[in-house]
Amino acid sequence: MKFSLEFYISKKNLLELINFKKIINIKIKFITITYNNFKLNKKIINYFLKKKNNVLPHIICKNNIKYFNYLINLYYTNNIKNIMIIKGDEKICNFYYCYNFLNIIKNNYKNIFNIYLGIYTEFHQNNLKNIYDFKNNIIKKNIFFKSIFISQYIYDFNSYCYFYDDLNKIKKNIKIIPGIMPINCLKKIISFSNICKSNLPIWLIKKLSNNFFKKKNFNKINIEINCNIICKMKKFKIKFIHFYTMNKTKIINNIFSFLINNFNF
Template sequence: MEFYLSKKNFLKIINLKKNINIKIKFITITYNNFKLNKKIINYFLKKKKKILPHIICKNNIKNFNYLINMYYINNIKNLMIIKGDEKISNFYYCYNFLNIIKNNYKNLFKIYLGLYAEFHQNNLNNIFDFKNNIIKKNIFLKSIFISQYIYDFNSYCYFYDDLSKIKKNIKIIPGIMPINNLKKVISFSNICKSNLPVWLVKKLSNNFFKKKNFNKINIEINCNIIYKMNKFKINFIHFYTMNNTKLINNIFSFLINNFNF
């Protein structure tokens, strides 16, 4: 489950967190400012929750070492490393960070990596690039992968099949993101060349100004994807909450009432 952290919504997240009725395996935090993260990290740690702060591959080596050291000192031993969306950065690929962690921290951290089940905006050769990284950088194989959101389950199946041909038993946790803002999802999906089914866009667009209908359809769409994932023997799902835990709870209530979860 992912939260976006900022100075404005810090208290809001804590209040929302109290309303979550589902079992959470871990919480990822997107904001990269350690001083701000520390408050909510300590809050979740007291609740005995597993925390995965994001580290984006755009930091210079000084900032990167600072973040790693601070997280280690504060007993954070799980990290989620993502490439980010910038074309030019000090560490363009995740394995730049992974090598530093491997060399300087040995096996002190458990690493999670972000990936796209379809395409990243800067890389349309998704599988080819992933295959090269796995072959050249074996440290990838020790990591757990968390995918970006998907709305077409077939896309995930094709991606998983391709990865299985490269390496068996790769651990991938698929991402689910309820649609809070349809226009932003359409825009981001176009940038990343992600498959956003036409029927989904039409169905939500037709009910855009009918909040009750929009939320109901939104829940049904995500629940159908989760149901298919469950049939595919996927045991864990990463929710991009957009800080809307009420909607996440509604999704799980729907699953329990309609799919016998």
């Protein structure tokens, strides 16, 4: 099974991001870098390029066309073949949707980049007709056939199975990498899941709530929950998993250690 990690950039966590390989004890296929601000992203991407790390930078649709062209040319000249385009949470602008940027790439950089796109396996916070929208705006328009999708985090694996089955009825062999995110703050994950209409199983909330003030128990249960989901994915013959690290590399490493020691990964 292959793994990738996502980090978000801030001035406070640059050192941890740079040194993540010293903490993580399992081979990583690539890391994705979320978009924060133009100068900061440029700095960290250039650093990883010099270190010859396999990096997959985010391009968020709030960018204006000037920055977008600069970033695309930067990646092209440095032989970065993988990029991730996400809509972001900004108000509507000229480049509000992913397909705006995808059409530019399709016209000017044909067959050069491997495009990764974010996807919700349940509902998008701005669109409750998830499968319908996916079918009509993605499959039908024939824009994303060569793209790879990375899903939002999953705590209810059944949701992923239902979504995957529905997609297979529309188009076979669509590549979806499921997302995993350790729960650092139960209150925040409940709030964000409510916004995204993502399912948090009741048993999960109760189990973590009962151990919320017992840090060791909370961390242990957190690790077990994520490892059990990963094992279900393995049985489902999923071969690639993406971790939303929230910059908590030690928790991610503990998950990997638990998988190696208990599930023969």
